[in-house]
Amino acid sequence: MTLSAALRAGRDRLAETVADSAGLDAEVLLRHVLGIDRTTLFMRLQDPISPDALATYDHLLEARARYISVAYLIGSKEFMGLSFEVGPGVLVPRPETEVLVEWAIAWLRDRTGVTVVDVGAGSGAIALSVATAMPPGWPGRIIAIDISAEAIAIATRNRDRFALQSMVTMIQGSLLSQLREPVDLVLANLPYLRPGQIDRNPQLAAEPRLALDGGEEGLDLIRALLSDAPRVVSDGGVLGLELDPRQRAAVIDLATQAFPGSGITVLPDLAGLDRHVIVQTAQDRDGG
Numbered sequence: 162m163t164l165s166a167a168l169r170a171g172r173d174r175l176a177e178t179v180a181d182s183a184g185l186d187a188e189v190l191l192r193h194v195l196g197i198d199r200t201t202l203f204m205r206l207q208d209p210i211s212p213d214a215l216a217t218y219d220h221l222l223e224a225r226a227r228y229i230s231v232a233y234l235i236g237s238k239e240f241m242g243l244s245f246e247v248g249p250g251v252l253v254p255r256p257e258t259e260v261l262v263e264w265a266i267a268w269l270r271d272r273t274g275v276t277v278v279d280v281g282a283g284s285g286a287i288a289l290s291v292a293t294a295m296p297p298g299w300p301g302r303i304i305a306i307d308i309s310a311e312a313i314a315i316a317t318r319n320r321d322r323f324a325l326q327s328m329v330t331m332i333q334g335s336l337l338s339q340l341r342e343p344v345d346l347v348l349a350n351l352p353y354l355r356p357g358q359i360d361r362n363p364q365l366a367a368e369p370r371l372a373l374d375g376g377e378e379g380l381d382l383i384r385a386l387l388s389d390a391p392r393v394v395s396d397g398g399v400l401g402l403e404l405d406p407r408q409r410a411a412v413i414d415l416a417t418q419a420f421p422g423s424g425i426t427v428l429p430d431l432a433g434l435d436r437h438v439i440v441q442t443a444q445d446r447d448g449g
């Protein structure tokens with residue numbers, strides 16, 4: 162069988178379940194098996210595929226047809242132009258989260274000596290993308306927290322591969338519970354889906370429930386974070402939270418209860434949906 166025929170067969174196999182991305186997924190899986198880039202694949206379309214490569218490719222196609230993410234099958238996902246190791250223990254980073262990262266990088270640009278925390282770090286996508294964008298010798302620190310030991314292990318490998326050990330500390334723990342020092346910027350893409358949203362979507366159901374399930378209204382983790390945040394967020398500190406666009410009003414209410422007098426901004430994602438709430442806390446919260 163030629164590579165061209167393998168590509169067609171793969172696309173047809175995937176069209177039965179993941180129709181929207183069948184062609185691209187088959188190509189990415191075939192290139193992964195062969196260890197070649199796109200240009201090389203298209204130059205070699207008439208070459209035969211070896212029996213071993215075909216067996217591996219078939220195995221990956223079967224897994225993809227069962228909705229396992231391509232990122233898990235190839236072990237990596239690009240986010241903010243960086244290649245992150247991912248595996249079934251962490252969420253595959255989503256493009257909409259790049260909006261929060263870009264906002265955070267802009268916010269940090271004129272500030273020095275700040276402490277940033279990424280709560281629910283997963284693969285480390287947010288913390289490590291922000292860290293990579295800081296200039297050499299940047300006098301701040303970034304703490305990445307996740308409750309999952311598997312997530313912290315993957316995030317730590319990503320951090321070490323990007324050589325960011327001196328800038329980013331990894332902590333396994335729940336929300337802000339391990340923090341005692343003041344934090345200037347809290348970034349959090351916590352689980353915010355309702356159980357039904359996950360069960361109805363086989364692609365989501367193939368990702369860790371711990372990374373997605375936010376309880377009955379999807380707000381359990383965001384509510385708990387906001388209720389503990391006043392203990393650690395410095396006066397004038399800022400929080401950037403990712404959410405389901407339908408949670409916008411509820412999250413603004415929770416944020417205003419936790420931080421009276423704060424300024425709220427809502428950032429749209431690439432599809433124009435309200436995806437992030439930025440909470441600028443008051444400069445002198447206790448002093449009134």
Ligand SMILES: C[S@@+](CC[C@H](N)C(=O)[O-])C[C@H]1O[C@@H](n2cnc3c(N)ncnc32)[C@H](O)[C@@H]1O
Binds near residue numbers: 251252282309312
């Ligand atoms: C939606 S994923 C986000 C992962 C990553 N920040 C990203 O944007 O790709 C949410 C993460 O929160 C973690 N998590 C769930 N409950 C948590 C808790 N109570 N404390 C800290 N992390 C938690 C999950 O393990 C998961 O890695």
